[in-house]
Amino acid sequence: MRPALTWATAVVLLVAAWLVAAxxxxxxxxxxxxxxxxxxxxxxxxxRNVGVTIRNLTLADRVTTGGWFAEGTWLVVELDAWAVHTxxxxxxxxxxxxxxxxxxxxxxxxxxxxxxxSLYGTGLRVGFRQSGSLAFELPEDAxxxxxxxxxxxxxxxxxxDPEPSLQGDSVxxxxxxxxxxxxxxxxxxxxxxxxxx
Amino acid sequence: xxxxxxxxxxxxxxxxxxxxxxxxxxLDILEFGAVxxxxxAVAAGETTxxxxxxxxxxxxxxxxxxxxxxxxxxxxxxxxxxxxxxxQGVSCxxxxxxxxxxxxxxxxxTTLEWQPDPEDPTxxxxxxxxxxxxxxxxxxxxxxxxxxxxxxxxxxxDGLIDVSFDIGG
Amino acid sequence: xTEPAASERANRFxxxxxxxxxxxxxxxAGIGTALFLAVTAAFGGLAPVAAxxxxxxxxxxxxxxxxxxxxxxxxQRAVLIDELRGSGSFADEEKGERLLVLLIxxxxxxxxxxxxxxxxxxxxxxxxxxxxxxxxxxxxEDDQTFxxxxxxxxxxLLVFSWTVPGTAYADGDELKIxxxxxxxxxxxxxxxxxxxxxxxxxAIVTARIEDVGAGAxxxx
Numbered sequence: 001m002r003p004a005l006t007w008a009t010a011v012v013l014l015v016a017a018w019l020v021a022a023x024x025x026x027x028x029x030x031x032x033x034x035x036x037x038x039x040x041x042x043x044x045x046x047x048r049n050v051g052v053t054i055r056n057l058t059l060a061d062r063v064t065t066g067g068w069f070a071e072g073t074w075l076v077v078e079l080d081a082w083a084v085h086t087x088x089x090x091x092x093x094x095x096x097x098x099x100x101x102x103x104x105x106x107x108x109x110x111x112x113x114x115x116x117x118s119l120y121g122t123g124l125r126v127g128f129r130q131s132g133s134l135a136f137e138l139p140e141d142a143x144x145x146x147x148x149x150x151x152x153x154x155x156x157x158x159x160x161d162p163e164p165s166l167q168g169d170s171v172x173x174x175x176x177x178x179x180x181x182x183x184x185x186x187x188x189x190x191x192x193x194x195x196x197x
Numbered sequence: 198x199x200x201x202x203x204x205x206x207x208x209x210x211x212x213x214x215x216x217x218x219x220x221x222x223x224l225d226i227l228e229f230g231a232v233x234x235x236x237x238a239v240a241a242g243e244t245t246x247x248x249x250x251x252x253x254x255x256x257x258x259x260x261x262x263x264x265x266x267x268x269x270x271x272x273x274x275x276x277x278x279x280x281x282x283x284x285q286g287v288s289c290x291x292x293x294x295x296x297x298x299x300x301x302x303x304x305x306x307t308t309l310e311w312q313p314d315p316e317d318p319t320x321x322x323x324x325x326x327x328x329x330x331x332x333x334x335x336x337x338x339x340x341x342x343x344x345x346x347x348x349x350x351x352x353x354x355d356g357l358i359d360v361s362f363d364i365g366g
Numbered sequence: 367x368t369e370p371a372a373s374e375r376a377n378r379f380x381x382x383x384x385x386x387x388x389x390x391x392x393x394x395a396g397i398g399t400a401l402f403l404a405v406t407a408a409f410g411g412l413a414p415v416a417a418x419x420x421x422x423x424x425x426x427x428x429x430x431x432x433x434x435x436x437x438x439x440x441x442q443r444a445v446l447i448d449e450l451r452g453s454g455s456f457a458d459e460e461k462g463e464r465l466l467v468l469l470i471x472x473x474x475x476x477x478x479x480x481x482x483x484x485x486x487x488x489x490x491x492x493x494x495x496x497x498x499x500x501x502x503x504x505x506x507e508d509d510q511t512f513x514x515x516x517x518x519x520x521x522x523l524l525v526f527s528w529t530v531p532g533t534a535y536a537d538g539d540e541l542k543i544x545x546x547x548x549x550x551x552x553x554x555x556x557x558x559x560x561x562x563x564x565x566x567x568x569a570i571v572t573a574r575i576e577d578v579g580a581g582a583x584x585x586x
Binding site: 068101102103104105107108109112136137138139141142157159161162 | 479
């Protein structure tokens with residue numbers, strides 16, 4: 001080929017490559033992004049492997065279950081949860097409340113007292129919805145903040161590094177504004193049960 | 198007249214014919230084969246022998262949902278795996294029930310009001326030289342019809358083997 | 367087409383060889399060493415960071431709070447007790463063991479939850495002077511939650527306990543507790559995420575030990 005044509009072809013290919021790179025979303029960094037599923041109160045939200053229906057959110061100064069209680073600033077999330085296609089494994093171990101630059105994990109304390117007091121870390125079932133709650137222990141100054149509730153399958157231990165634990169799979173997200181929620185003095189945590197069909 | 202395009206590029210084409218399938222084989226079998234467990238399929242009603250142990254025929258029998266405290270409309274079942282133990286070295290993980298038509302999978306459940314026979318062991322052990330049954334409850338939804346498969350992962354000196362027992366309809 | 371280029375390259379090599387031939391071989395070692403030293407000097411020198419260059423450790427008393435980027439730690443009490451059910455630590459009576467128990471309020475000052483039993487540095491933050499063991503038991507004082515999580519900004523009263531020889535400590539002893547700060551290491555290369563590591567002493571809390579004997583009022 002003539003040199004001019006060779007050079008012209010090279011320039012065209014370079015420009016094309018630059019365009020493709022510019023149009024492609026951030027390549028490697030975004031490869032592991034989670035698949036976000038938006039949820040609304042009362043409506044089922046289903047991702048690839050987990051589904052939830054978040055029924056209500058309440059702030060409470062004191063939460064109780066059986067003989068256990070805890071005081072502070074607690075957010076109680078009542079929800080139904082289920083596994084979509086496999087129970088191997090299907091633990092609801094990723095439950096984060098992101099408020100500003102802080103991420104809180106659901107509290108392990110109610111479930112530690114009685115496994116039926118919390119859905120945190122519970123094995124979800126295929127074809128069956130379990131109803132129960134997640135409780136978040138928050139600092140007092142967080143009671144008026146707003147942010148996002150994130151729910152996904154995984155190990156509860158992954159809360160030490162929330163971002164990597166959300167990578168590559170579905171996460172159900174619900175925007176929350178704590179300032180608009182009812183704030184009660186005491187809330188009894190509902191026991192985990194099979195949800196009415 | 199020059200030779201046809203095919204003949205001029207014969208060497209390259211031969212290389213492609215060999216390399217493309219070889220890449221598929223290499224990436225699948227060689228790369229992932231080392232990670233996947235060995236598998237073995239057992240037809241309905243059959244037994245299988247591994248390292249001197251005999252497993253099967255595996256059965257799935259229904260339980261009364263109300264009697265065991267399962268949700269209304271569900272189909273709790275008992276998965277029974279007859280075992281004729283052999284020499285030490287084989288261990289069993291918990292079985293699971295799979296529905297090939299939909300891809301759904303269920304694990305065992307311990308919170309129903311049902312217990313296995315207290316005489317039977319609850320895991321693979323060489324101790325009883327007489328054959329015994331391993332029994333587990335699995336909570337299936339009412340619509341889990343169709344052929345089912347019970348998967349039992351076995352640990353052997355040669356590594357893990359996923360044994361799939363066909364149950365049928 | 368390639369002939370002139372090859373001979374040009376050959377010329378360049380020949381000139382380089384001729385030039386290096388003029389430098390005495392033993393000079394190469396000297397030049398190399400000088401370059402190496404110059405480069406290391408630019409990076410801070412060869413001497414390792416002096417380990418005994420002890421930064422001034424804060425001296426605190428029980429009730430004082432030590433604050434780091436990760437935690438705010440307040441040691442409240444030091445207690446010697448025969449046994450404490452629910453603490454996670456066990457004393458072998460036959461061996462004459464007892465438990466040394468610290469009541470510590472901790473607040474997670476970081477922006478994600480921390481485990482008290484993991485590698486994130488909370489377990490490494492408290493040491494008894496002269497004992498390099500981490501506490502054998504860490505539980506919440508209120509509901510005895512074992513190895514609890516610390517949520518950001520939520521203070522928690524914790525019970526740290528160690529199994530110790532019965533003769534090691536006595537009532538009235540001034541116990542020195544070493545508080546160690548960990549540094550945040552942002553994930554690099556193959557590791558994603560942040561981790562805490564390299565705990566190093568930052569403060570010494572001196573607390574008087576109370577021997578409560580069998581401690582009926584302590585156990586639940």
